Amino acid sequence: MDLQGAEKAAKALYLHLGQEARGHTVAKPPKEPPIEVPGQLIEEAKFLDPYHLPTRYPEAFVEGTPAEHYGPLQSGEAIRHAGAMLDFVRAQMAAPGRG
Secondary structure (H helix, E strand, O other): OOHHHHHHHHHHHHHHOOOOOOOOOOOOOOOOOOOOOOHHHHHHHHHHHHHOOOOOOHHHOOOOOHHHHOOHHHHHHHHHHHHHHHHHHHHHHHOOOOO
């Protein structure tokens, strides 16, 4: 579970709420109905957003592959933050009156 997993979870929540799901950002909460997103979760999402291009496209770096720029430390943090997002989305989708 990493950025792509967090993106899919966020898009699932948008669609569950009847909203359009576009783009790759995970730090933007749905607008209608407004959902109270904890500030810590938004900060975790902001951590994930910059991973979109450089981890997917080898030519994103002037030199070297993504594996040469990201290691276990970055991967572990991304997985932890994405897991928190998935937990939040699951709870929101399970809440009565959502969608």
